[in-house]
Structure formats: C-alpha cells, structure tokens
Amino acid sequence: MFKPSFRILFAAITLSLAGAASAQWQWVDDSGRKVYSDTPPPAHIPQNRILKAPGKGAGSSLKPAATAAPPSSDNVPAEDNDLKAKVDAADNAQQQEQAKKQEAIDKKNAEIDRKNAEIERQNRATLCNSARIRLDQLTSGKRLSTVDQKGNVGFMNDAQREAERKRAQEDIRKNC
Structure with missing residues (x-):
C-alpha cells in the first residue's frame, strides 16, 4: 500500500x-x-x-514587467547624474587607453616599415655594386671562365659575354 x-x-x-x-x-x-x-x-x-x-x-502576449518606480527622494537625480558621470569617466578612460594602444601599434608599425625600407636600400646597394663589378669584368677584354652544368671549366665566347653584359646593365638600371 x-x-x-x-x-x-x-x-x-x-x-x-x-x-x-x-x-x-x-x-x-x-x-x-x-x-x-x-x-x-x-x-x-x-x-x-x-x-x-x-x-x-x-511569442506570448504577456506584458513585460514594468520598471520599478523610482524612490521619491530628492537625491535621485543627483545619484543618476553621479552614475552617468562615472560611466562617462569610465568610457573616456577606456577610449584613452584604446587610443594609447593604437598609437603604440602605429609606432611599432612605422618602426618596422622604416627598418624594412633600410634593409631594402642596403639590398639594392649591394646588388648595384655587384652589377657594376660584373660589368667592369665583362668590358675589360680579359678572358672570363665559366663552369658548365657538369662542372667543367670553359671560357665565355662573345655571345655569352654580350648577354651577360646586357644583364649587368639591366641590373644596374634597376638597382642603382
């Protein structure tokens, strides 16, 4: 039971x-x-x-709760203003912090860009110097040796020398 x-x-x-x-x-x-x-x-x-x-x-048709009636004391607007001032101050502080972070990021990016530009300038100067040395060697009239794919040493003929000279002049035009 x-x-x-x-x-x-x-x-x-x-x-x-x-x-x-x-x-x-x-x-x-x-x-x-x-x-x-x-x-x-x-x-x-x-x-x-x-x-x-x-x-x-x-999708009920029930009404939402009404907001609580504010207390009838006289200091409520002052409290609301104080609360609004605190919220505004917090927002301003957050915006300032965000601006400082963005400024720091921008400075880092500018520094990286500056370093990249300096590296690029140094690379171009090195390529320019190498191309000028190569052009001087090709126009000197001396015999220049080359190494083929099998590792055999040979000498440049006039057609090879002219092709290399044109490449060196093009490199000088690009990098100097």
Whole structure:
C-alpha cells in the first residue's frame, strides 16, 4: 500500500517542478543575445523581441514587467547624474587607453616599415655594386671562365659575354 502512494506523490512533485521549470521568459536583449529568466523582461524590450513567456509558448502576449518606480527622494537625480558621470569617466578612460594602444601599434608599425625600407636600400646597394663589378669584368677584354652544368671549366665566347653584359646593365638600371 505504501508503494503506490509513494509513486503518486513522486509523480505529483515531478509534475509540479516541471510546471515551475517551464515558467521561464525568453527574449533578445539590446545587444542581440538571448536572455532566459524567471522574471519578465524590462519594459523597454519591445513585444516582438519576447520569444517565450510562461504558459503561453513562443511569442506570448504577456506584458513585460514594468520598471520599478523610482524612490521619491530628492537625491535621485543627483545619484543618476553621479552614475552617468562615472560611466562617462569610465568610457573616456577606456577610449584613452584604446587610443594609447593604437598609437603604440602605429609606432611599432612605422618602426618596422622604416627598418624594412633600410634593409631594402642596403639590398639594392649591394646588388648595384655587384652589377657594376660584373660589368667592369665583362668590358675589360680579359678572358672570363665559366663552369658548365657538369662542372667543367670553359671560357665565355662573345655571345655569352654580350648577354651577360646586357644583364649587368639591366641590373644596374634597376638597382642603382
């Protein structure tokens, strides 16, 4: 006799908890995130952004909770102004920090660009110097030796010398 009543009691408790668990609100907040809560959304949330209300399913027509009435004390506007000033100060501090970080990044990028330009200038100077030396060797009239693909040493003929001279002149034109 105890077992059936225990089962009924257990089923009743389970069903009541399921009802409480389904008493959830779901809406999309101002930043576009879905919010799940057992309390209604703030009054400024439009009805079309309330996705689910307790007992009504998706798109319920239940009204959101009204915002709490402000206390009737005279110092509320001062507190609001203080809060707004603190928020503005925090925003300004964050913007200044962001600006400092961006300035540091810009300085690093400028330094990297300057170093790259210096390296490029040095490379061009080296290539220019090598091309001038090669052109001087090719126009000197001396016999120049070359090594072929098999490793055999040979001498440049006039056609090879002229082709190398043109390449050296082109390198000088590009890099000097």
